[in-house]
Amino acid sequence: MTSVDQESILADVLGLMNRLARDWEYSGEISPETFLFADLGFESIDAVVLSSFIQEHYHRQFPFPQLLAELGQREVKDIRIGELVDFIHGHMNNTDADQPS
Amino acid sequence: MTVRTLLIGLDGATFTILDPLMEEGVMPFLEQFIAGGVRATLHSVVPPLTPPAWTTVMTGRSPGNHGVFDFFRFEFKRDGRYIRVVDARDVSCETIWSMVSRQGLKATALNFPLTSPPVPISGYLLPGWVPWRHLRLACHPADLYDKIKQLPGFDARELAMDMSLEGNAIEGCQNKEDYEDWIHLHIRRERQWFEIVRHLMTEDPCQLTAVLFDGIDKLQHFVWRFLDPACFPSSPSPWERKIRALCWDYFREIDHFLEELIGLAGPETHTVMVSDHGFSATEQIFYLNTWLEQNGYLTWADGAEPEQPGKLGLETMARRFYEVDWDRTSAYSPTPSGNGIYLSPDDSDCAPDDYLSSRQQLLEALERVTDPATGEPVIKRIWTREEAFPGKHMTLAPDLTLGLRDNGFVSILPSDEVLIPRVEPTGTHHPDGIFIAGGPDIRQGITAPALSIVDVAPTVLYTLGLPVPEDLEGRVAAEAFDRASLEARPVRVEGLTQPPSPLSGSTANSANEEDEAEVMQRLRALGYVE
Incomplete structure (x- = not known):
């Protein structure tokens, strides 16, 4: 199982989002605290497609539905980039977390 | 390098509409092109639906083999129900652009569904059905987005998928203004795809150049009654006349694009135009x-x-x-x-x-x-x-x-x-789509017997001078070609296709419950479900 540190994943995701944000004419700073929906204007299909590209980037699959389902339990149905990074890191480095029942 | 074959997809196009438009003088170039080429009905897949049908065009394989049956993949299992949006990773067969690329030629493929995330080829891929915010990631090569961004009229929201604009496609036109906006949107969108394909054909022509114009389908769903002479009222209101005129403007634009692209490709290029299915009321x-x-x-x-x-x-x-x-x-x-x-x-x-x-x-x-x-x-x-x-x-x-x-x-x-x-x-979708071909070696003024949509890929490969892999399910539409040409350059059936890369194919198709994402659950999580 490939081990990737959290800082590398954060750099990957921030790099990706900053690259894309130029096309959205988004001028704000993108940081771990940035919300995908409230700040970047994501729609649900954007989350679906972003998860596909992240899986392609890391050449593996992550249980994104589980993550998104957890959002449904929250008062604010949104996710910060930092949480996304935590999620990827957790599943990149934890075999058990990678194979949920 | 020159374009050997131009594959033009016209999503949902049907002779039921195109024939009257040609008779009315709305599509003079298409009329002339058909007169100098071959036309045939093209039987679609079951059901005649965009994702499985275009995937069959792209792969030469039927849905049971390429694995795409709908916009969604649904599983009804003992431990739950799973439904998710399909993408390129669900296509378990090789595409014709990959076959072409693998044999040393270059290909351009623009706006075809289920081509994202892109599988790299020698050439250019700009997938369709991609949310506009992620279009850059769907481009191959990676710098393609920056190139097309410089083209006149570029607007990613309108070129790609923007759910705020696609609402009409889902919920239907709610008032009269929606019809006009919908038609104008698709005229602008097709112009963008035209600008992109023209740019690539000029700057770096690929032997296989394929582009899909998908507005015909999206218009016909909502404006069928203005297009089909059998439905259009005998005493139309001024507004009904206006909408029909706008629809005709859309088809005039398509006719103009066809003329420009085929002219740009040159007289030595084979052109194959197909739809994924037809339409009816x-x-x-x-x-x-x-x-x-x-x-x-x-x-x-x-x-x-x-x-x-x-x-x-x-x-x-x-x-x-x-x-x-x-x-x-x-x-x-x-x-x-x-x-x-x-x-x-x-x-x-x-x-x-x-x-x-x-x-x-x-x-x-x-x-x-x-x-x-x-x-x-x-x-x-x-x-x-x-x-x-x-x-x-x-x-x-x-x-x-x-x-x-x-x-x-x-x-x-x-x-x-x-x-x-x-x-x-x-x-609504009808099983009978269109096949039109023209160019060197292609017979003139012929209406051929109906073809199957699985015949498109072998026919395209033949026009490129490539062998047809043994595991393709269709055949070369030999009736479209001159006998002398077929004898001089017989169809070669040899070799096999190569499956897509492991990540793009087998992983996505493994029966892993966690991989079988529940898009509905996502929508609920994101507040889409009340």
């Missing part, structure tokens, strides 16, 4: 899940209310998914696009004889559904999955697929009645 709504409910196959959870007839968006579809009492449901139609019924695991996992018996009972009951007004059967054909989807992915397909008498799509919503007339006729 639907005048009734068949509420399939309501019929299943009334006949004891499906139980809605408490609180499920009938929906406004004819309306179905993602939010509604998501909500309905969670309004089924799955413990008391043995058959369900999950999507409004596939006309498919999935049997519960208790049926599909039981002994084969019991499964076949229960499926047959349901099939025969559906065959007896009649229109109370006329006594005529509502369903003209029901396919079992063995009939419609033979191949290695058959078990992922619906257990039964319905062909309605007016080719309409079923509604999956609850309703007070099973069969309700539509307020106005709307466009």
Whole structure:
């Protein structure tokens, strides 16, 4: 199982989002605290497609539905980039977390 | 380098509409091109739907083999229901652009569905059906986005998919202004795709250049009654005349694009134009899940209310998914696009004889559904999955697929009645699409016998001078070519296709529950479900 540190994943995701944000004419700073929906204007299909590209980037699959389902339990149905990074890191480095029942 | 073959996709195009438009002088170039080439009806897949049909064009394989049956993949398992949006990773067969690239040629493929995430080729890939915010990531090579961004009129929101603009496609035009906006949007969108393909053909022409114009389908769904002479009123209102004129403007633009692209490619280029399916009118709504409910196959959870007839968006579809009492449901139609019924695991996992018996009972009951007004059967054909989807992915397909008498799509919503007339006729997919070819070695002024959509890929490979892999399911449309040319350059059938890369194919198709994402659950999580 490939081990990737959290800082590398954060750099990957921030790099990706900053690259894309130029096309959205988004001028704000993108940081771990940035919300995908409230700040970047994501729609649900954007989350679906972003998860596909992240899986392609890391050449593996992550249980994104589980993550998104957890959002449904929250008062604010949104996710910060930092949480996304935590999620990827957790599943990149934890075999058990990678194979949920 | 020159373009050897130009493959032009016209999503949903049908001779039912194109012939009258040519007669009216709206598409003079197409009329002239057909007169100098070959035309034929092109039989689509079952069901005649964009994702499986274009995937068959792209791969030369049928849905049971390429693994795409709908916009969504649904699984009805003992431990739950899974539904998610399909993408390129669900296509388990090699595309023609990959075959071309592998044999040392270059290819451009623009706006085809299920080509994202992109599988690298020698050439250019700009996938269709990609949300505009992520279009950059879908481009191959990576710097393609920055190149097209410089083109006149570039607007990513309109070029790609923006759900705020696509709302009409889902919910229907709600007022008169929506019709005009919808047509203008698609004129602008097609201009962008035209600018991109023209740019690439000029700057770096590839031997295979393929582009899909998908506005025809999106228009015809909503403006069919203005396009089909059989539906257009004999005494139209000024507004009806205006909408028809706008529709004709759209087709004039398409005609202009065809003329420019074929002219730019030059006289030595073979041009193949195809649609994924045809179109016709639907005048009734068949509420399939309501019929299943009334006949004891499906139980809605408490609180499920009938929906406004004819309306179905993602939010509604998501909500309905969670309004089924799955413990008391043995058959369900999950999507409004596939006309498919999935049997519960208790049926599909039981002994084969019991499964076949229960499926047959349901099939025969559906065959007896009649229109109370006329006594005529509502369903003209029901396919079992063995009939419609033979191949290695058959078990992922619906257990039964319905062909309605007016080719309409079923509604999956609850309703007070099973069969309700539509307020106005709307466009629906018809199995008969179009095939048009022209260029060197191609016969002139011929109407060929009907072809199958699996014949497109072998025919395109032949025009490129490449062998046809043995595992393609169709054949070269030899009747479209001069006999002398066929004798001088006979069809070569040899070799096999190569499966897509492991991540793009086998991983996505493995039966991992976590990989089988629940898009509905996502929508609920994100507040789309009330």
